[in-house]
Amino acid sequence: MSPEFATRYNRWRYNLYAPVYDRVVAAFFAPRRRRAIELLAPAPDERLLLLGAGTGLDLDYLSGCRQLTAIDVSDGMLARLRRRADRLGLAVDVRVMDGQRLDFPDACFDAVILHLILAVIPDPVACLREVERVLKPGGRAVVFDKFLPDGGHAGWARVAANWLTRLIATDINRQLGVIVGHTTLHIEHEESAGMGGFFRIALLRK
């Protein structure tokens, strides 16, 4: 599947998932989101980008932040994010945008949230290079997602399962270290976020 086609497919399927997304993922991921944002520790006046922001479930943990920008390819997901932001009384600059080609100038964000996006976006290296570009020097990004351990090898069962999971949800065979290795970002901290280390949280620094 070409990245262009995969991006159109993502837009289509997340518009389809939008009405049920929160019911399926909110409760299970809530403690991991809280932990990841705790690690990122955004200050109230920092410029913060939520990339692949979805319905805005992270906003529940960003009540002190005054300079929030959220982008996603799915306008259906973002419509829900706008309603959540209104409910929480948060001002968020919300834009439909491809995370592989950000329409922002260089070095304009202090921090980026990458929750459940690096395993979904067709080209995670292009995405992280864009994060690297838009982060200010010393800026940071927090990743929460599922990965194959660095240096690990996907057995045939995992390769086979990935055909299905990629189609309906997410790639399960990406390696965080390999993706980060294509940028000048470095992993400052990494920890397991459940399911025997299948889910991971990492803090990246420019």
Ligand SMILES: C[S@@+](CC[C@H](N)C(=O)[O-])C[C@H]1O[C@@H](n2cnc3c(N)ncnc32)[C@H](O)[C@@H]1O
């Ligand atoms: C699994 S959801 C995660 C949403 C949110 N970050 C969360 O933690 O709940 C993946 C999100 O990535 C978005 N997405 C997929 N491809 C994208 C792209 N190329 N650019 C921006 N967002 C994209 C989808 O529309 C969807 O909202």
